[in-house]
Amino acid sequence: MKLMTLGTGGPRLDPERNSSCHVLEVGDQYLIFDIGRGAIQRIAQKALPLATLGPLFISHLHVDHIGEFANYLITSWIEGRRMPLKVYGPPGTAAIIDILIKAVYDRDIGFRTEGESAFGPFVGADVTEIRGGEVIEGEGWRARCEEVEHGHKLPFGELFRQRWVCLAFRVEAEGKVFSYSGDAVMCEELVRAARNSDLHLQCCYMAASSLKSAHMKGVAQYTLACSDTAGKIAANAEVKRLVLTHFKRPTQAELAEIEADVRLDYSGPVHLSIDLDEYHV
Numbered sequence: 001m002k003l004m005t006l007g008t009g010g011p012r013l014d015p016e017r018n019s020s021c022h023v024l025e026v027g028d029q030y031l032i033f034d035i036g037r038g039a040i041q042r043i044a045q046k047a048l049p050l051a052t053l054g055p056l057f058i059s060h061l062h063v064d065h066i067g068e069f070a071n072y073l074i075t076s077w078i079e080g081r082r083m084p085l086k087v088y089g090p091p092g093t094a095a096i097i098d099i100l101i102k103a104v105y106d107r108d109i110g111f112r113t114e115g116e117s118a119f120g121p122f123v124g125a126d127v128t129e130i131r132g133g134e135v136i137e138g139e140g141w142r143a144r145c146e147e148v149e150h151g152h153k154l155p156f157g158e159l160f161r162q163r164w165v166c167l168a169f170r171v172e173a174e175g176k177v178f179s180y181s182g183d184a185v186m187c188e189e190l191v192r193a194a195r196n197s198d199l200h201l202q203c204c205y206m207a208a209s210s211l212k213s214a215h216m217k218g219v220a221q222y223t224l225a226c227s228d229t230a231g232k233i234a235a236n237a238e239v240k241r242l243v244l245t246h247f248k249r250p251t252q253a254e255l256a257e258i259e260a261d262v263r264l265d266y267s268g269p270v271h272l273s274i275d276l277d278e279y280h281v
């Protein structure tokens, strides 16, 4: 397997980093994890075959993970995709894609299909909504998802909490394991997804020294793992290699701090990814 980290930033703008998107090459297949801002451009930079990429796994429905949904569906169709894109995501994924295609971009699609279309009929997505514990199998790979904590202990209403499903993924292929935290903080489900993984891709938003305000402390505790816990997650799960992502526009000094913090808790190999990095699993 080969992991390509195409978007290593978060929701905040960063001229060096796009929002979340990672591609896992398994044989001649390309599994995509999240499709945040800038994903298509990074896919082009890697010269990946846009028409045949997929399936697409969505960790959760924040804009930095799904911002290029519509652009991906339309551009990959223009670039030759003739089969619906298989998408696996949390509850709500199908409704979002439906609205994008039928209400937001119906004029765009109508323009390209009116009369003699160079692209043939529009092919959208074949969406399966998934919950924790479900397993998806493809040719030579098997993916299992877990429901992880990403803000669930914030003072949300019960209804919202139930609707807010965030997933981590564990992929087994070629005798190896790749795991992806999605956006999460330390929790039993995340450790289970990453258990003994050959390569674990973990969100790590900020350096511990930046967590000064009550708000930022809350972010690190409830919403996104930061450098005070990312290494602990990797150590608890006994992962063999740790790749960090989802940074909040870090300076070089902050990246050095993040690495030092994480190494206090985790003794295996640690990499701080940047867009377009490649890691063999």
Ligand SMILES: [Zn+2]
Binding pocket: 010, 011, 020, 062, 064, 065, 183, 246
């Ligand atoms: Zn995010």
